[in-house]
Amino acid sequence: MLNQGLPTFYTLQCTQGNGTCRASCKENEQSAGSTCCSNFQCCQSPTCVDTLKCTQGNGTCRASCEGNEQSAGSTCCNNFQCCQPPTCIDNVNCNCKEFCDESSSISDGQEYIDINLGCCGSSKCCKPCSNTYGGNFIGPTGSFTSPNYPSNYCHGHDCYYYITAKEGSRIMIYDGDAYLYLTTLLGGPFKGQVVTTTTNKMIVNFFSDKSGFSEYGVRANVKTLSSVHMTARDP
Numbered sequence: 250m251l252n253q254g255l256p257t258f259y260t261l262q263c264t265q266g267n268g269t270c271r272a273s274c275k276e277n278e279q280s281a282g283s284t285c286c287s288n289f290q291c292c293q294s295p296t297c298v299d300t301l302k303c304t305q306g307n308g309t310c311r312a313s314c315e316g317n318e319q320s321a322g323s324t325c326c327n328n329f330q331c332c333q334p335p336t337c338i339d340n341v342n343c344n345c346k347e348f349c350d351e352s353s354s355i356s357d358g359q360e361y362i363d364i365n366l367g368c369c370g371s372s373k374c375c376k377p378c379s380n381t382y383g384g385n386f387i388g389p390t391g392s393f394t395s396p397n398y399p400s401n402y403c404h405g406h407d408c409y410y411y412i413t414a415k416e417g418s419r420i421m422i423y424d425g426d427a428y429l430y431l432t433t434l435l436g437g438p439f440k441g442q443v444v445t446t447t448t449n450k451m452i453v454n455f456f457s458d459k460s461g462f463s464e465y466g467v468r469a470n471v472k473t474l475s476s477v478h479m480t481a482r483d484p
Contacts, residue, residue, distance in 0.1 A: 263291035279326035299324040303331035340366045343374035378403035389473040395466025402466045410453040414473040420446045
């Protein structure tokens with residue numbers, strides 16, 4: 250009878266000391282040893298300062314951190330990790346990778362780096378290339394950009410921009426970055442020029458090689474002028 254009473258005595262010691270008898274202690278508890286009945290652990294609230302620092306700093310003590318958490322080290326009781334929410338979250342609109350696939354063709358999944366969106370660490374925001382650029386533009390003023398601008402255009406683009414102004418007027422096109430000059434069309438036939446038309450219609454074709462060097466392209470402004478304004482700059 251005496252031996253049967255010993256486990257009960259130790260269990261009472263645990264519970265009277267604000268402990269709880271469990272088969273295994275929870276992540277936020279520390280074990281005072283197998284002092285309960287059936288070799289259960291006497292689990293107590295954490296008293297170590299490091300555990301309190303972790304929980305007070307929005308951390309959670311775990312045996313191992315989850316995939317979206319970062320570890321602040323083994324600073325919890327029972328050598329558990331202090332797991333904290335991530336300080337950086339990848340943009341949901343990015344496919345974040347160390348390297349984007351910039352070598353394949355557009356139809357085979359070529360990617361470009363979107364410089365407007367970011368990923369954590371050294372990862373890059375990779376997005377699929379598309380050849381659905383260009384379109385029709387009608388009005389006295391406007392603008393258009395090369396694909397992905399201001400990010401780099403992809404290889405193998407072939408885009409057409411159809412610009413129509415009021416009947417009897419002409420069209421002036423100039424660089425939207427450097428004002429009055431198409432300087433970002435590197436090596437192009439209109440580098441350093443303001444381009445005007447002799448009619449009220451213009452077709453702009455933007456194309457890029459299927460391999461080699463890629464740049465950030467151009468943002469072009471379009472303006473309609475009367476024939477009086479255009480005579481000094483006729484091509």
